[in-house]
Amino acid sequence: xxxxxxxxxxxxxxxxxxxxxxxxxxxxxxxxxxxxxxxxxxxxxxxxxxxxxxxxxxxxxxxxxxxxxxxxxxxxxxxxxxxxxxxxxxxxxxxxxxxxxxxxxxxxxxxxxxxxxxxxxxxxxxxxxxxxxxxxxxxxxxxxxxxxxxxxxxxxxxxxxxxxxxxxxxxxxxxxxxxxxxxxxxxxxxxxxxxxxxxxxxxxxxxxxxxxxxxxxxxxxxxxxxxxxxxxxxxxxxxxxxxxxxxxxxxxxxxxxxxxxxxxxxxxxxxxxxxxxxxxxxxxxxxxxxxxxxxxxxxxxxxxxxxxxxxxxxxxxxxxxxxxxxxxxxxxxxxxxxxxxxxxxxxxxxxxxxxxxxxxxxxxxxxxxxxxxxxxxxxxxxxxxxxxxxxxxxxxxxxxxxxxxxxxxxxxxxxxxxxxxxxxxxxxxxxxxxxxxxxxxxxxxxxxxxxxxxxxxxxxxxxxxxxxxxxxxxxxxxxxxxxxxxxxx
Amino acid sequence: xxxxxxxxxxxxxxxxxxxxxxxxxxxxxxxxxxxxxxxxxxxxxxxxxxxxxxxxxxxxxxxxxxxxxxxxxxxxxxxxxxxxxxxxxxxxxxxxxxxxxxxxxxxxxxxxxxxxxxxxxxxxxxxxxxxxxxxxxxxxxxxxxxxxxxxxxxxxxxxxxxxxxxxxxxxxxxxxxxxxxxxxxxxxxxxxxxxxxxxxxxxxxxxxxxxxxxxxxxxxxxxxxxxxxxxxxxxxxxxxxxxxxxxxxxxxxxxxxxxxxxxxxxxxxxxxxxxxxxxxxxxxxxxxxxxxxxxxxxxxxxxxxxxxxxxxxxxxxxxxxxxxxxxxxxxxxxxxxxxxxxxxxxxxxxxxxxxxxxxxxxxxxxxxxxxxxxxxxxxxxxxxxxxxxx
Numbered sequence: 001x002x003x004x005x006x007x008x009x010x011x012x013x014x015x016x017x018x019x020x021x022x023x024x025x026x027x028x029x030x031x032x033x034x035x036x037x038x039x040x041x042x043x044x045x046x047x048x049x050x051x052x053x054x055x056x057x058x059x060x061x062x063x064x065x066x067x068x069x070x071x072x073x074x075x076x077x078x079x080x081x082x083x084x085x086x087x088x089x090x091x092x093x094x095x096x097x098x099x100x101x102x103x104x105x106x107x108x109x110x111x112x113x114x115x116x117x118x119x120x121x122x123x124x125x126x127x128x129x130x131x132x133x134x135x136x137x138x139x140x141x142x143x144x145x146x147x148x149x150x151x152x153x154x155x156x157x158x159x160x161x162x163x164x165x166x167x168x169x170x171x172x173x174x175x176x177x178x179x180x181x182x183x184x185x186x187x188x189x190x191x192x193x194x195x196x197x198x199x200x201x202x203x204x205x206x207x208x209x210x211x212x213x214x215x216x217x218x219x220x221x222x223x224x225x226x227x228x229x230x231x232x233x234x235x236x237x238x239x240x241x242x243x244x245x246x247x248x249x250x251x252x253x254x255x256x257x258x259x260x261x262x263x264x265x266x267x268x269x270x271x272x273x274x275x276x277x278x279x280x281x282x283x284x285x286x287x288x289x290x291x292x293x294x295x296x297x298x299x300x301x302x303x304x305x306x307x308x309x310x311x312x313x314x315x316x317x318x319x320x321x322x323x324x325x326x327x328x329x330x331x332x333x334x335x336x337x338x339x340x341x342x343x344x345x346x347x348x349x350x351x352x353x354x355x356x357x358x359x360x361x362x363x364x365x366x367x368x369x370x371x372x373x374x375x376x377x378x379x380x381x382x383x384x385x386x387x388x389x390x391x392x393x394x395x396x397x398x399x400x401x402x403x404x405x406x407x408x409x410x411x412x413x414x415x416x417x418x419x420x421x422x423x424x425x426x427x428x429x430x431x432x433x434x435x436x437x438x439x440x441x442x443x444x445x446x447x448x449x450x451x452x453x454x455x456x457x458x459x460x461x462x463x464x465x466x467x468x469x470x471x472x473x474x475x476x477x478x479x480x481x482x483x484x485x486x487x488x489x
Numbered sequence: 490x491x492x493x494x495x496x497x498x499x500x501x502x503x504x505x506x507x508x509x510x511x512x513x514x515x516x517x518x519x520x521x522x523x524x525x526x527x528x529x530x531x532x533x534x535x536x537x538x539x540x541x542x543x544x545x546x547x548x549x550x551x552x553x554x555x556x557x558x559x560x561x562x563x564x565x566x567x568x569x570x571x572x573x574x575x576x577x578x579x580x581x582x583x584x585x586x587x588x589x590x591x592x593x594x595x596x597x598x599x600x601x602x603x604x605x606x607x608x609x610x611x612x613x614x615x616x617x618x619x620x621x622x623x624x625x626x627x628x629x630x631x632x633x634x635x636x637x638x639x640x641x642x643x644x645x646x647x648x649x650x651x652x653x654x655x656x657x658x659x660x661x662x663x664x665x666x667x668x669x670x671x672x673x674x675x676x677x678x679x680x681x682x683x684x685x686x687x688x689x690x691x692x693x694x695x696x697x698x699x700x701x702x703x704x705x706x707x708x709x710x711x712x713x714x715x716x717x718x719x720x721x722x723x724x725x726x727x728x729x730x731x732x733x734x735x736x737x738x739x740x741x742x743x744x745x746x747x748x749x750x751x752x753x754x755x756x757x758x759x760x761x762x763x764x765x766x767x768x769x770x771x772x773x774x775x776x777x778x779x780x781x782x783x784x785x786x787x788x789x790x791x792x793x794x795x796x797x798x799x800x801x802x803x804x805x806x807x808x809x810x811x812x813x814x815x816x817x818x819x820x821x822x823x824x825x826x827x828x829x830x831x832x833x834x835x836x837x838x839x840x841x842x843x844x845x846x847x848x849x850x851x852x853x854x855x856x857x858x859x860x861x862x863x864x865x866x867x868x869x870x871x872x873x874x875x876x877x878x879x
Contacts, residue, residue, distance in 0.1 A: 068787040071509065388751065403765035407732070416773055421747040424776035431762050431769040 019278065028085035029224070036060060039193050042087050046162045046196070048167065059182040059192030069321075072350035073379045073411055076319045079225070079256045079292055085286045086194045088224040089138075135160060135199040135215045145199075147211065154210050156240075158204040161229055164200035171202055175233055179262040179300040179327070187258040187294040187321075194404035195260070198228035198488045203238035212469055214243035217257075219279070219291065225256035232262070236303065241272040243472055254282075254318060259295045267303030267330065272311070273326075274468050274474050279316035284345025284374060286424040289316025297324035301333035301362075309336040310353065311467045313476040315483040318347060320396075323381065325354035328362035328390075335364040339463040340476070342483045343376030343408070344384055350380035352413075357393035357423065368399040369461045373484055379410040379411040386423035401431040402460055404453070404484070454481040490678030494636075494642055497580045497611045498523050509512060513723040513755040514665050514694040520637060524580030525610045527551060536571045537629050537824060538598035541816060550574065551581025559587045561595035569707070570599045570612035572612050574636065580609035584714045590645065591619035596814070601640065603633035603661070610638045618673060620647035626654040627817055629824055632661035634689055640706075641667040648703065655812050657685040657821055659828055660691030660720065671700040676707075683712040684808040686828055687720030687752075694723035705736035713808045714745035715801055727759040728769060735766035744774045745803060748797075771822030802829055 030041050039060050043053040068078055135145040135158065157168060162174050169450050182192040199215045219226045235241050257279065263271050282290025293316075299308035310324040326335030337353040342388035364384065372378035378401065386393040401410035412429045434456055442452035458465070458480060463475055465480075495516065496502045504510070505517035527550035534545055546559060546568065559568045570585065589595045610632070618624045624644075625650060632638040638661045644652055656666050670679055682859040685693040699708045701816070714722040724743040758771040778800050786796035812818040 189625075401760075401762070403762065403767070406765055408765065409763045410760075411762065412771070414758065414773070415776060416754070417744075418747060418754045418775040419751075421750045421752055421777055423747070425774060426776075427756075427758070427771075427773040429758070429760060429771050431760050431767065433765040433767070454589040458669075 018365070027088050029085040032085055033082045034084070034194065034231060035087055038086050040307045041048040042194055045087060045089075047166070048162075048165055051173065052165055055177070055390045056193050059189050060194075062183040063186070063189035063193055066172070066183070066189055066264070068186050072321050072381070073347040073413075074319050074321060074350050075378065076292065076348070077254070079254060079293040081190075084256060085224045086227070087196055089196075089386055092445060097303070116288040128453040135213075137197055137199070137217045139216060150210065153308070155204040155207055156209050157200065157211055159200055161195070161198040161200050161231070164231070168200070168202070172200070173232065174260070174329040175231055175264055177262075179264060179298045180260050180296050185296060188296040191229060191258050191260045191296070194225075195227045198230045198259070198421065199232075200230075201232040201240060201242065203234045203240045204218070205238060207235075207238050209238070212241050212243055214245065215247045219255055219257065225258065228260070230261040231275070232271060233264045234266065234271050234306075236266045237268045239270045242274070243416040243469060243487050244273070244275045245278070252290050254290060256292045257295070257317075259297075261295070261297040261324075263299035263305055263308055265299065265301050265306035265308050265333070269294040269303055270307040271299065272309045272469075273297075273299070273324070274311040274472055276472055276479065277315045277316055277320075278479060281316050281345060281347045282318035282466070287318070287346030292338040293317035293320045294318050295322045296326075297322065299324070299335070301326055301328045301330050301335060303333070304330040304359075305332045305334075306330050306335070306336040309338070309467070311338040311464065312351075313342070313464075313468070313472075313479060314339070314349060314351060315479050318351070320347075320349040320351050322351045323353055325356065326364065327356050327358060328393075329358045329365065330362075331359045331447075332361045332363075333359060334362070337364075337366045337368070338467040339368045340371070340461045340464045340480065340481060341368070341380075342371045342373075342380055343378045344372075344374040344483055345376060346374065349377070350379040350381055352380045354383040355385070355395055356383070357386040357390035357395070359390060361392040362390055363393070364395045366395070366399070367463055368397075369464055370399070370410055371404065371457060371460070371484065372401070372410045373404040375407045377409040377411070378411060380429075381413045383415040383417070384425055385417035386419055387417075388420045391420055391422045393420070395425045395427075397425075399429045401429075402433065402457065403433045453484065457484055490812070493496065494613060494641065495611055497582055497609050505547070505766070510696070510725070513721075513725075514663060514692070516637070516663065519663050520609065524578065524811050527574070527579035527581035527608065527795070530573075530575040532573050532575065532604070536569060536600045536602065537631075537642040538569050538600060538627075538820060541567065541598060541820065543569050543598065545569045545571065546585075547571040547573060548583045548585065550576055550579070551583040553583055553585065558583055559585070559595070560590070561588070561624075562590040563591040564594045566594060567596045567598065569845070570597060571602060572600070572603045572610065572640075573604055574608040574610045574632070574638070575604045575757045576608060577605045578607045580611075582611035582613070584613040584615065587616045587624075588616060589618045589622040589624045592621045593619070594623045595860045596817070597624060598817070599626060601628070601630040601632055601638060603631055603636050603638070605878070606633050607635045608633065608637075610636065612640045614640070616642055618644065618646045618650040618652055621649050622647065622688075623651045623683070624653070625813065626652070627665065627812065627821065628654070628656040628658075629821070630656065630658035630666060632646060632659070632664055634662060634691060636661040636664075638664045639667075640665070641678040642669070642699040643670065644670040646670065646672035646674060646677045646679070649676045650674060651678045653680040653813070654682065655808065655821065656695065657824060658683070658685050658693050658695075660685060660687045660693035662690070663692050665696060666693040667694075667696040669698045669700075671702060672706055673702045675704045675754065677703060678707040679709070680811065681710045682808045682811055683713040684805045685712075685722050686825070687715070687722055688717045690719045690721075692721045692723070694725070695739075696723075698727040698729065698730070699739065700869065701734040701737045701739065706734060706739070707737070708739040708741075710741040711808055711811065712743045713805050714743070715805060716745065716749065716754055717790070718749040719751040720749065721753040721755070724754075724756040724758070724773075726757075726771070727761060728771070729761045730767050730769065731763050732763040734764050737764065737767045737769070737786070739769045741771040742773070744772075744804075746778060746801065747775065747780065748801070787801045798829060802826065805829075
């Protein structure tokens with residue numbers, strides 16, 4: 001029983017959420033509450049053109065008529081939408097031109113988080129280390145975007161969403177809302193009305209983006225919601241790999257994060273989108289606080305032979321409601337979804353994907369690994385469907401769940417809808433606990449119970465980890481171990 | 490939490506596709522108003538299992554004898570339960586209680602016989618298997634192509650009880666065969682198998698839920714389906730393992746072939762697990778016949794049509810291999826073979842029309858108020874009354 005005692009001890013000392021600090025910086029907020037005035041306030045703050053405001057107002061009207069969805073296996077007190085600030089921005093001089101103009105407190109924040117905002121810092125690492133460009137979003141606004149010049153040389157547009165609305169309105173108007181319509185769901189409608197910033201990427205035809213692009217989201221201010229919007233367009237034959245990371249301070253009240261991500265891949269284009277989500281999960285004992293992560297992510301494989309690959313490592317958030325999906329319209333287009341979802345403490349996650357096969361010979365692959373520990377609940381929910389015209393569609397799905405502890409829950413809810421005779425769908429799922437034999441073997445080789453668990457869990461999720469870009473894989477691997485600390489049973 | 494039962498006389502109980510458990514079987518879309526109640530009718534003894542002996546209980550147009558219960562209190566008992574729908578364009582429902590006493594053993598041979606067209610049938614079975622009892626339930630469902638047919642069995646099992654079920658169906662305009670099992674006792678074992686073979690525009694929904702609340706439960710599920718033409722097969726299987734139901738071992742498989750270009754298969758195999766010492770798995774595949782196997786057979790001189798039939802039969806037959814008793818298995822095989830070689834007519838109108846007419850006339854109006862909510866207070870007639878209220 002020594003191991004059990006050890007577990008109990010480790011559980012107690014665990015859960016020091018490493019990104020839980022707050023940044024003292026002078027900020028300006030929108031008034032608390034949400035009405036048409038709030039929408040106009042945000043739009044005016046960003047100096048948006050009339051069409052953008054009208055689009056937001058229409059979304060707001062749709063949102064008013066909608067109800068918050070309740071079908072997910074999550075149980076939470078709904079956010080009070082009238083008690084939030086919908087806009088919080090660090091006070092700065094009009095659009096910082098260089099890093100020197102950004103508030104040093106914010107720079108310090110990113111430094112603590114290990115996010116390189118100075119281009120030379122990226123290069124200061126190991127020789128030959130891959131470069132990656134960062135768009136840093138602090139509460140409601142993008143504070144800095146790095147490597148813009150180098151990207152511009154290749155013709156890649158990588159900037160904050162607000163900037164894209166100003167400088168590339170034709171692209172934004174053409175693609176915004178074309179994958180996730182404003183009335184798609186409750187949270188998407190809310191986001192469409194009040195989104196404040198986010199990243200915009202356009203990769204021109206035939207261009208392979210010369211470096212990884214990334215956005216780092218940070219919620220800082222109290223009682224705010226973060227509503228960012230990401231739009232990535234890979235034109236014909238283009239390739240881009242995009243990373244997203246997120247953290248938030250420890251706070252007792254729940255914070256809302258309702259993002260919309262739209263990806264568009266034209267003929268022969270490929271987008272690889274990776275997320276390491278580590279929002280504050282709330283207090284592991286009481287379940288107090290933590291982020292509500294209600295995100296709509298969808299990719300439109302519009303072009304023939306286009307490909308979108310989603311990879312996600314979900315370790316944070318109190319409640320997660322997220323289904324990165326692919327609409328496979330182009331002939332021979334490919335969708336992939338690789339996911340690791342780890343819940344501990346009192347976290348609840350309901351996550352998965354949708355692969356909607358609309359075009360002929362489309363293919364998709366889903367690998368989902370769920371690990372639940374503590375008193376958490378972890379649900380995989382996915383849809384694979386084939387339209388009558390999607391002849392020759394193929395899907396392979398594997399979702400495995402691992403249970404660590406007596407009081408956690410793991411659910412698997414896959415939906416399969418095959419509407420034509422030549423589609424071929426395969427799905428398999430397993431739910432088990434850590435193998436006693438394997439644990440015993442690892443321990444008799446001299447590993448502690450904790451190390452043995454970390455080793456086995458890392459083995460369990462390896463298939464997904466190896467899909468992550470290298471810089472992220474290392475971070476994710478550490479995150480997997482940290483998230484599970486103290487959960488050994 | 491058991492969902493409310495469907496009642497064909499109460500439109501508010503008709504689920505539509507917004508009800509999660511009925512998303513692929515939209516009753517409200519096809520059942521617009523309560524059907525006129527079916528009159529009293531009778532059938533000759535027989536049915537597809539006639540050769541296997543046992544007592545026969547025939548529930549015709551929802552009417553069963555007043556004491557309609559099947560009780561098994563010893564080893565090796567056999568009962569034949571026939572649900573016959575005998576009148577065109579009418580509706581009926583019945584509820585039957587089946588009890589397997591502790592340590593007893595029952596083979597329940599159930600048939601759904603559609604001997605009319607356009608009927609609405611709703612059959613409910615409340616099954617209790619006592620500690621150490623064994624129940625094997627075999628269902629042959631041959632409903633009319635334009636019928637709406639719902640069957641629901643709620644099964645409660647005692648410790649170390651065993652329940653094995655095999656359902657064979659050819660569907661209907663809308664058909665659902667639902668089985669809900671819960672076993673609070675320790676060491677219960679459940680086998681839930683099924684096969685569907687759908688032609689024309691037939692629809693079959695196999696929904697099941699096994700709720701493991703006791704220790705060391707075992708569940709094994711295998712459903713195989715073939716959809717031809719514009720048929721639609723629905724499989725929803727949910728395995729729940731409650732907190733404390735340690736040692737549960739549950740496996741679920743659903744495999745379907747779509748042989749027609751406009752066929753559809755919808756599946757939702759769910760696992761809902763709240764205990765950690767468990768091993769649960771499910772597999773689900775949907776596709777076409779294996780071209781390699783087809784090629785192989787043809788290369789051995791088997792004509793294509795025959796090769797396809799052979800492969801289809803072998804594919805479906807896997808679900809029948811798990812039936813323990815050989816004579817029962819053979820009846821099921823023959824039933825399937827007959828339907829594989831000649832798909833049932835796309836309209837059930839021709840079948841049983843001759844007998845139906847007579848039955849309608851004979852029954853006249855007397856039984857008409859049968860489905861009214863006030864049934865309970867009415868004194869049962871000799872051949873009716875059973876338990877058609879919910």
